[in-house]
Amino acid sequence: MDKAAEIRAALKRNFDVQSLEVIDESEAHRGHAGYPEGGQSHFRVRIRAGALAPMSRIARHRAIHAAIGPELIARIHALAIEVDV
Numbered sequence: 001m002d003k004a005a006e007i008r009a010a011l012k013r014n015f016d017v018q019s020l021e022v023i024d025e026s027e028a029h030r031g032h033a034g035y036p037e038g039g040q041s042h043f044r045v046r047i048r049a050g051a052l053a054p055m056s057r058i059a060r061h062r063a064i065h066a067a068i069g070p071e072l073i074a075r076i077h078a079l080a081i082e083v084d085v
Contacts, residue, residue, distance in 0.1 A: 002024075002040060003040045003043070003072065003075065003076060004022045004023075004024050004040070004043060005022075006072055007022045007043060007045065007068055007072065008020060008022045010067055010068045010069060010072065011045070011047060011064070011067055011068065013067075014066075014067035015047070015049035015067065016049055016050055016051065017047060017048070017049050018048040018049060018050070019046070019047070019084065020048075021044075021045070021046040021047075022043060022044075022045055023043065023044040023045075023046070024040060024042070024043055025042045025043065025044050026040055026041045026042045026043075041076055041077040041078065042076070042077055042078040042080075043076060043079050043080070044079075044080040044081075044082065045064065045079065045080070045082065047064070047081070047082070047083055047084065048083070048084040049083075052064075052083050052085065053085045057083075060081070060083045061081055064081055065079075
């Protein structure tokens, strides 16, 4: 399973997701620090989930990181998060 699919599955497993996009932006970072050959290093998550709405921005990011899990977070270089409330 690729990392985008792992991220998507983890978020769906942990939140009642109304909408979700997991975008691999790695190719835009080719040649930059943290870019491994083959990509799958830089991701953008766009998510709408009711549980995230009442949280502060920091709490949302912490909740998303916790849902994805430290093992997967450690295997990616960058994660941009956009929460639609």
